Amino acid sequence: MRADELAANLAAVRRRIEVACESAGRDPGEVSLVVVTKFFPASDVRLLADLGVTDVGENRHQEAEAKAAECADLGLRWHFIGGLQSNKAAAVASYADVVESLDRAKLVGPLSRGAQARTDATGVAAGVDVLLQVSLDPPGTGHRSGAAPAELDPLAQRVEESETLRLRGLMAVAPLGEDPAAAFARLAAIREDFVREHPRATVLSAGMSGDLEAAVAHGATHVRVGSAVLGPRPAVQ
């Protein structure tokens, strides 16, 4: 049964996080699991919530919007982890509790407006948590997703000016074809500088199914795990 499969995979991933924390001398309570449910149906999200998952990640706006609506009764925290288009950013901020992929100043306005529309049960503006996505690609590489490290400070300032966005920290993906430990070591140094300027922005979202141990060793507070929990995704993305 799907529920048993998800339960077993989830237990194995939680165990991996614990072991990684032990090796790094960290408290496992410091590392949160975000289960990436992209390409999988809302029924899986429901099973995951039953298994104690509190945070889910999605990377495509339309799919995320539909699933968040279908699962609105579950009280989950929705993380948007995909590339953001400026014409979709306001809509994303209307259902995502955490936007992890803010990588350019142009997105701050629409995200703020989208977040403005959200209110909690008492009608108070609820706001949206934001992580800045930093690129770990070597400089000069053609397409990068994520801001260059030097762009983080001005971007953070723009977020801090917004009344509805809360700057929480950084997100990164290890580049393909490089040892993730080397990439996450660079990330740890970038984060150290960043937190010095923005002492409350302590979240570090890094590590996926294949490299969560390396990310935990380099200070990740959130790991985003998809296939190790849900199984392989369809090949076309």
Ligand SMILES: *Cc1c(COP(=O)(O)O)cnc(C)c1O
């Ligand atoms: C899909 C995705 C993940 C999860 O990847 P897995 O290898 O399936 O664990 C994590 N982060 C981002 C940004 C993703 O797009």
